[in-house]
Amino acid sequence: MAIKPILFNTEMVRAILDGRKSCTRRLVKFLPGENPRWTGYTKDGLMLHNGKNEPCIRKAPYQPGDILYVRETWSPVFVRPRRYLYKVECKEGENLPIKWHPSIHMPKKAARIWLKVTNVRVERLQEMKPVDVIKEGAYPDCWDCLNTYGESGSQCCYGTEEQCSQCDEVMMEWEKLWNSTIKKTDLDSYGWEANPWVWVIEFERCEKPEEIRI
Template sequence: MSIKPILFNTEMVRAILDGRKSCTRRIVKHDVEAILNSPYHKEHPEVEDEQIISKLCIPPYQPGDILYVRETFIQAAANIFWYKADDKLWMSKDLLWKPSIHMPKKAARIWLKVTDVRVERLQEITEEQACMEGTDPWDEACYENNGWHPTLSDPDSGGDPNMIDGFHKLWNSTIKKSDLDYYGWSANPWVWVIEFERCERGGVDER
């Protein structure tokens, strides 16, 4: 077991706090095409691509790892931290928030235990997995292809949201515009699928 940091943007931190997010996808940062065209692959054509990538690439996390979430924050006092995801009314809009990458471990308030790690293509995500990613079911992207839009007065006016379409938008919002051709939804990159559950600070299960 290792204790490692993991970064989430403000929207995803809120999804974790709300209990809507228990999974994240991260780009496989290896030359996957070279791996799939490697001598090993040619010698073992019966082995699935996912198995070869899992064998020859090192995932960023392993089942059992404990992760502390780095999020946008500010240090208000010696051992007092405020978090942008809380969005309290008393928080000034002019606060000089610090990027999540700079958050020290001692400021972490969200701890996660990795329960599963696997590799797959981005577009292989299912509706259930899109929900586990923290996709907002009220996002208009979930309804653009349904021909209807729910309203607060009549949320059941037409059908269920398409969570994969919502995740498509969510994923692209996390990718730099210059990288969309390589890592965006349409590029269908290989990703690590990392499932997790909340735990106490240091890794002790809440249950």
């Protein structure tokens, strides 16, 4: 088990706090000399191999059992006992006289959100279904649908995706959201239409490890 940091944008931090996000997708990084546009194939869903039966991507950034702490925009409060403020809790448009620190600089001791990685796999981005978008925390209006997915064995709580126009909307919204995280110059390689390889990292909330507690 390793303890590692992970970054999310403000909306995804809120989704985790609300209990609506249990999964994230991160771009696969190819080894030097390999061609990201080559389809490749997977073994046990954990590694992508090239035509020579050789691994062609770097290992997943996280492994099942790893503990992650979410880095947020934060500020220390110099009182005893020491505590921290988190910008995600501020109301929109609220300007507090606080010096905020970038999330990338948050130390482990200031983290309040801890996650345990439960599953990791590699797949193409467009393999996603509406239920996967909901698990990403990206479409809160459909969160209640998750209660019926397991019962119906379908990808849509109405029986099939064709019976639910909302499923199309879910996927379109996800496409926009994904593309908004990619530089315009990289859309041809990593945008939704490029259908890049991604790591699918599933997780659950957990307590802060004993050795990190202060």
